[in-house]
Amino acid sequence: MSALPRIVCASANPDKVAEIEFILRDVVDLLPRPAEVPDVIEDADTLEGNARLKAAAICDATGLPAVADDTGLEVLALDGAPGVFSARWAGEGCSYADNRDKLLRELAGHPDRRALFRTCVLVRWPDGRELAVDGVCSGTITEAERGGRGFGYDAVFVPDDGDGRSFAEMTDAEKHAISHRGRAFSNLLAALSAQG
Ligand code: IMP
Numbered sequence: 001m002s003a004l005p006r007i008v009c010a011s012a013n014p015d016k017v018a019e020i021e022f023i024l025r026d027v028v029d030l031l032p033r034p035a036e037v038p039d040v041i042e043d044a045d046t047l048e049g050n051a052r053l054k055a056a057a058i059c060d061a062t063g064l065p066a067v068a069d070d071t072g073l074e075v076l077a078l079d080g081a082p083g084v085f086s087a088r089w090a091g092e093g094c095s096y097a098d099n100r101d102k103l104l105r106e107l108a109g110h111p112d113r114r115a116l117f118r119t120c121v122l123v124r125w126p127d128g129r130e131l132a133v134d135g136v137c138s139g140t141i142t143e144a145e146r147g148g149r150g151f152g153y154d155a156v157f158v159p160d161d162g163d164g165r166s167f168a169e170m171t172d173a174e175k176h177a178i179s180h181r182g183r184a185f186s187n188l189l190a191a192l193s194a195q196g
Contacts, residue, residue: 006065007030008033008064009021009031020185023176034062042054047118051068054068055068069185071180073116074116075107076116100153104144104156113142118135119135121184133184133187133191135180135183135186137179137183146166161178
């Protein structure tokens, strides 16, 4: 049996790391991000650009392949906002709850509540090769928060491919089976195995 590919996880967000570890268990030997590497400033104007900044910093620091993901919530009625600005949408240093409150306020009384989570996953190898894939999950924004699980915008997002529950009302496995991140990483695994 061949050894699992060793890849360093470039994400510094513990909520995302937990999800990535869960999704990649048994298929990748995922090494933790070295604590001494400073966080990169995610100032690219695309998800792929931010994923590249994070993966390249960890790949350069460790000399090992690194994987990073960057995610945005795109709300149709807000012309795709918050998108690449999803993390700090309510202001520098804001909490997940601040972002959800802002979203519910901006959409208050709005009939069109369609939205899309988009994740870009990028692997960078020490020789400079890269592989980038996307995963998308469409859904609607709730009128009020629902559920206590998950993180970020999970409590205000109901995926189209689910049974009407928000992501924050689902188990981890239920979320990953249909989520943007679950889809992006399964696209990544397919692309990696096609490379041989
Ligand atoms: P990041 O830049 O990829 O860390 O993600 C930007 C922001 O999107 C995060 O701070 C969260 O608020 C939100 N986010 C990312 N992934 C998810 C998810 O799976 N569910 C809900 N919110 C998420």
